[in-house]
Amino acid sequence: MSGREGHVALVTGAGTGIGAATARLLAGRGMHVALVGRRRAPLEETARAVESAGVTALVLPGDLGDATLPRRLVDETTEALGRLDVLVNNAATIAVGPLDDYTLEQVDRHLAVNTRAPFLLTQAATPALAASPDGAIVNVSSSVGSIVKPGNALYGMTKAALEYLTRASAYELAERGIRVNAIAPGPVETPIHEVWADDLLAAYADLSRRIPLGRMAQPEELATWVWMLIDPTTAWTTGNVVHVDGGQVLGLPPSAGG
Numbered sequence: 001m002s003g004r005e006g007h008v009a010l011v012t013g014a015g016t017g018i019g020a021a022t023a024r025l026l027a028g029r030g031m032h033v034a035l036v037g038r039r040r041a042p043l044e045e046t047a048r049a050v051e052s053a054g055v056t057a058l059v060l061p062g063d064l065g066d067a068t069l070p071r072r073l074v075d076e077t078t079e080a081l082g083r084l085d086v087l088v089n090n091a092a093t094i095a096v097g098p099l100d101d102y103t104l105e106q107v108d109r110h111l112a113v114n115t116r117a118p119f120l121l122t123q124a125a126t127p128a129l130a131a132s133p134d135g136a137i138v139n140v141s142s143s144v145g146s147i148v149k150p151g152n153a154l155y156g157m158t159k160a161a162l163e164y165l166t167r168a169s170a171y172e173l174a175e176r177g178i179r180v181n182a183i184a185p186g187p188v189e190t191p192i193h194e195v196w197a198d199d200l201l202a203a204y205a206d207l208s209r210r211i212p213l214g215r216m217a218q219p220e221e222l223a224t225w226v227w228m229l230i231d232p233t234t235a236w237t238t239g240n241v242v243h244v245d246g247g248q249v250l251g252l253p254p255s256a257g258g
């Protein structure tokens with residue numbers, strides 16, 4: 001028994017990578033899962049995996065750059081599945097490059113998808129999460145929310161804001177029984193790297209050399225930590241940002257120049 005059987009989670013970015021692995025893990029723990037992303041096909045693939053665990057999947061395609069979407073997602077989830085116990089703000093967009101080169105459109109889009117959408121989803125989900133016996137939010141940040149890396153000014157800024165939202169909402173929502181935590185992953189083998197890497201294998205080798213534990217992670221290793229933060233047995237923690245990054249925030253390994 002997981003303690004979450006029959007509970008409902010809403011996971012953004014659930015068609016691929018960390019979000020898909022999280023949806024599959026939560027389904028395996030007996031949770032029904034609402035799946036959000038722009039593309040229907042990957043969401044339906046995740047839905048098949050969720051349903052094979054014997055729980056319900058709700059496919060909710062949509063662009064989180066649309067400010068009206070968060071409330072609709074929460075309404076559709078609670079109407080279809082009857083409740084909402086867990087929100088996982090996982091979807092993000094990323095563009096890598098020098099500060100000088102970002103367009104206004106890119107700045108607005110990063111803020112809308114990576115920061116505004118989690119904020120609006122937190123607002124919209126609060127009444128349902130407060131009605132849950134164990135309401136919880138997990139925000140998926142990044143190690144670049146706390147360390148400065150070349151080319152990450154815009155993306156990193158949105159993740160630092162997400163970490164502030166984690167602490168502020170944890171503080172304000174504690175009295176309503178909702179806990180809010182975040183994970184800050186280091187490099188994970190997911191499609192997100194296709195945006196900036198021409199040669200994925202070379203990029204993965206290079207990233208791995210810069211990690212103290214010497215490798216990238218698989219998405220399932222991050223999903224485990226999302227579960228840890230919503231597990232009823234860890235319920236006396238809120239406002240944390242857990243670095244799940246092979247030691248990346250500690251610095252470069254000595255072999256990479258320390």
Ligand SMILES: NC(=O)c1ccc[n+]([C@@H]2O[C@H](COP(=O)([O-])OP(=O)(O)OC[C@H]3O[C@@H](n4cnc5c(N)ncnc54)[C@H](OP(=O)(O)O)[C@@H]3O)[C@@H](O)[C@H]2O)c1
Pocket residue numbers: 012013014015016017018019036037038039040042062063064065090091092093113140141142143184185186187188189190191192193219
């Ligand atoms: N992989 C890493 O190395 C790494 C490291 C640190 C942090 N993270 C964080 O981990 C989270 C998950 O990323 P991932 O690595 O699993 O990459 P991913 O597989 O590319 O997942 C990102 C997901 O977000 C969805 N998404 C993107 N823009 C969206 C939008 N406007 N509206 C709705 N959904 C949108 C994408 O689906 P659609 O394209 O279908 O919309 C996709 O399924 C992100 O927050 C990322 O910043 C990843």
